[in-house]
Amino acid sequence: MAQTDDTPRERYRAQVRAEVMAHAWEQIATAGASALSLNAIAKQMGMSGPALYRYFANRDELITELVREAYRSLADTLRAAADDGANLTGLARALRTWALADPQRYLLIYGTPVPGYQAPEDTTAISGEIMATLLTACTAALPADARDTPPTPFTAHLADHRSWAGDHPAPPAALRLALAFWTRLHGVLSLELAGHFTGMGFYPATLFEAELTDLLAQPGHG
C-alpha cells in the first residue's frame, strides 16, 4: 500500500490537497454541495482547472474526501468531548455546536443525499466510531434500574439487530436511547439549519434543550 513518505514533494502535495479542500468547504458553505465545481476552486486558487487533476482523480473523489473529513471531524469532536468527561448532554451540545459551526458540513453528511453520488464504505467505520462514543455515553446515562427493565418489542428487536453498533456491549435500552438521541437531535438540528424555524418566534436552542431534557427523562421506552 502506498505509504505516505515524507519527501518534500509529498509534503507539498498534501498541502495543496488540503488547500483545495479548504476552498471546497468555502464553496459548499456558500452554495451547497451540489454546486461544488472543480473549475471554480481552481480559479479561486489562481490555478488552471486541469491542474487539480494532479491531486484528485475527479469530482467524486473530492466529494468523497470531504465526506470523510466531515465524518472524521465529528467523530473526533465527540470523542474529545467524551474524553473531557462530557455526559450525554455534553455530547449533544458538542454536536449542536459542531453543526452550527458549518451547517453545510453537517448537511453534507446527514442532509439530502447528493444525487448520483455514492458514499464510500470507508465512512461506515468512522460512523461506527461515532456510534461507539454515543453508546458508551448512553449506557452511562441510563438510570440504574433501566439496565434490567424488561425489553419492549422494539428494544428486543434492537438487541437482535445490533450489528450497526459494532458489537458494543450496550444494554438494549442504551441502543434505543442512542437511536432516539440521533434521530431526535437530528430532527431539531436539520430543521433549524434548513431555516424552518425562522419566523416562528421561539428559540431553536431552547427547543433543542427541551428535547434533550425529554430524552433523558424517558430513556428508551417504546
Place this chain on the structure above:
Amino acid sequence: MAQTDDTPRERYRAQVRAEVMAHAWEQIATAGASALSLNAIAKQMGMSGPALYRYFANRDELITELVREAYRSLADTLRAAADDGANLTGLARALRTWALADPQRYLLIYGTPVPGYQAPEDTTAISGEIMATLLTACTAALPADARDTPPTPFTAHLADHRSWAGDHPAPPAALRLALAFWTRLHGVLSLELAGHFTGMGFYPATLFEAELTDLLAQPGHG
C-alpha cells in the same frame, strides 16, 4: 385579479402546465430537485425548450409551483385523515405514508434547501394549515390532566411565542407536543429517506412506531 376563465384555451393551458409539473416530479424523483432542468422536461414532452416559457416565467417559478403543490398535497392528506377521524397516531402514519410515496417530494419541502432558491411567502399559509390540523389533534391527544399542568420554562416560552400556530387556541402543552411531533418524526423520516438506516439491520417502520409511542407516553415535558 386574473380570474381563471374556463375558455378552451385556458383549459388547455392548465392541462399543459399540469403535464409539465408531472414530468418535473418524475425528474425530481429520479435525480433530486437541484437537477431539475426545463430543457430536459421539454425534451421528455416532445417539445422544444423555449416552448415551456409560455407556461412558466422561468425555472424558479416552476420550482415554486412544485413546492406549493407539495405543501398543498401534504396539507390535504393530513386534513383528510383528520376528517376521517384519525388521531395523532393516525396523522403520523399518514405523514409517513405520504413521505414514502415520493421521498424527493418530502425532501423538497423539509430537506436541505435548494441553494439560491427562496421559498415564496405563500407557502407560509399552507404551512399554517398543516400546523392547525396538527394542533387540533395534539390538543385532543393530551391526557386530561396535562391541560392544567404548570408550564415548564419551554412551554411558557412557547405560550408567549405562538404566532407560528396561527392563533390556534391550543394549550401550551399541545404546542410543545406539536413541535415534538414534527421534529421527532422528521428526524426518523429524513434519515430513513436519506438511506442512513440501510445496512443497520433494524426496521425503520418499527423505529417510527417506537418514537410515536414515546411521543404519546410523555407529551410535552421539557
Place this chain on the structure above:
DNA sequence: TGTACATCAGTGAACGCGCGTTCACTGATGTAC
C-alpha cells in the same frame, strides 16, 4: 355563415455560460552516477 383580424402555441437559431475531463506540452524539481 363567412371573412378579417388578433391572439397565442410552438419552433429553430442563437447567445453566453460553465461544467468535467483529455491531451500534448513547458519548465521546474528531484535523483543517480
Place this chain on the structure above:
DNA sequence: TGTACATCAGTGAACGCGCGTTCACTGATGTAC
C-alpha cells in the same frame, strides 16, 4: 560537485455537453363584424 536523466506540477487549447433564456418567425385557433 557537476552533469544527465527522470519525475512531476502546471498550462493552454480543445471537446462535447447541457443549461437558462431571448428573439424573430410560422401556423393554428379563437373573436368580431
